[in-house]
Amino acid sequence: MNDTPQRAQGGPVLDVQGLVKHYPGRSRAARRNGPVRAVDGVDLRIGQGEVLGLVGESGSGKSTVGKCVSRLTEPTAGRIELLGRDISTVSRREMRPLRRDVHVVFQDAYSSLDPRMKIGDIVGGPLRRHGEGTAAERRRRVTEMLERVGFRARMATRFPHELSGGQRQRVALARALVMNPRLVVADEPVSALDVSVQASILNLLLDLQSDLGFSCLFITHDLSVVEFISDRIAVMYLGRIVETATREELFAHPQHPYTQALLSAAPVPDPSGTKAAGRIVLGGDLPSQSTRVLGCAFHPRCPVAVDRCRTETPRLTGVTAADHPVSCHLVDAETGGPDISQGRNSVVHHTS
Numbered sequence: 351m352n353d354t355p356q357r358a359q360g361g362p363v364l365d366v367q368g369l370v371k372h373y374p375g376r377s378r379a380a381r382r383n384g385p386v387r388a389v390d391g392v393d394l395r396i397g398q399g400e401v402l403g404l405v406g407e408s409g410s411g412k413s414t415v416g417k418c419v420s421r422l423t424e425p426t427a428g429r430i431e432l433l434g435r436d437i438s439t440v441s442r443r444e445m446r447p448l449r450r451d452v453h454v455v456f457q458d459a460y461s462s463l464d465p466r467m468k469i470g471d472i473v474g475g476p477l478r479r480h481g482e483g484t485a486a487e488r489r490r491r492v493t494e495m496l497e498r499v500g501f502r503a504r505m506a507t508r509f510p511h512e513l514s515g516g517q518r519q520r521v522a523l524a525r526a527l528v529m530n531p532r533l534v535v536a537d538e539p540v541s542a543l544d545v546s547v548q549a550s551i552l553n554l555l556l557d558l559q560s561d562l563g564f565s566c567l568f569i570t571h572d573l574s575v576v577e578f579i580s581d582r583i584a585v586m587y588l589g590r591i592v593e594t595a596t597r598e599e600l601f602a603h604p605q606h607p608y609t610q611a612l613l614s615a616a617p618v619p620d621p622s623g624t625k626a627a628g629r630i631v632l633g634g635d636l637p638s639q640s641t642r643v644l645g646c647a648f649h650p651r652c653p654v655a656v657d658r659c660r661t662e663t664p665r666l667t668g669v670t671a672a673d674h675p676v677s678c679h680l681v682d683a684e685t686g687g688p689d690i691s692q693g694r695n696s697v698v699h700h701t702s
Contacts, residue, residue: 370392
């Protein structure tokens with residue numbers, strides 16, 4: 351059995367183009383309104399050994415993206431390339447051997463672990479399903495992975511209900527990484543944990559990512575988490591990516607009005623109260639995913655929207671910089687994007 355970390359040889363590990371996932375309405379009235387547009391044309395790319403954070407509020411479609419790229423959900427349209435191979439239309443049978451290269455870590459570790467199985471059997475499950483090595487080699491690999499996530503060998507004989515939430519998430523990480531996958535999809539893996547436990551799991555994930563070299567799509571609604579763990583960040587709103595940039599660039603120079611509002615709402619220690627005074631409060635709620643919004647999907651809540659925003663859908667293009675694409679008509683290469691905390695005529699200047 352090969353214990354050497356698998357690495358992509360050139361090109362992105364994951365390349366998603368025009369990803370669409372629509373669900374039919376459940377009720378008769380909902381079906382009249384059209385399909386639920388959970389994902390409505392998403393492009394994203396993850397390089398070798400890169401952590402891409404996908405952030406957005408609940409209902410933005412980010413978890414659906416994770417399910418589609420791991421083929422736990424069938425996409426409606428679009429192209430999903432894993433290590434250069436299009437997996438968007440392969441059958442379940444054809445996908446089975448490819449699953450060694452992509453594994454998922456879910457939010458609720460307890461429900462994703464079989465309560466009737468011992469921890470050693472859970473972690474070793476992928477090895478058995480893919481016929482990796484002998485029984486002795488599998489046991490050795492399981493012991494190594496348990497040690498990597500901070501457990502002693504005797505943890506293999508315990509059951510999930512005997513573990514804390516943080517310990518169960520470590521087991522989920524060990525199971526996801528036991529096959530040395532090229533890509534890990536982490537869907538809100540720490541949101542159900544206490545803050546102190548979150549920190550330990552995030553540090554462990556970064557250590558494992560550094561040692562094993564896998565790429566990661568990290569899905570979260572928590573800006574402090576995505577800032578800590580990501581190399582690049584993609585901001586999602588109502589089924590679409592509205593802005594993508596490096597971690598440093600996004601937090602220093604957010605261009606899209608929605609990104610600015612998200613960062614403004616992030617809780618930070620501020621004894622002076624100046625942060626609260628400058629907070630951007632958006633009107634209205636996230637529109638229904640079954641409602642077709644003409645123009646920019648964010649315009650009903652955007653305080654600086656103009657007529658063009660209501661009629662023309664903006665493209666995600668590198669207006670301010672090639673590596674900082676933004677989907678907003680008001681972002682300009684010379685002036686940057688609008689600063690919605692200061693009013694319609696102010697801008698967030700872009701610095702290269």
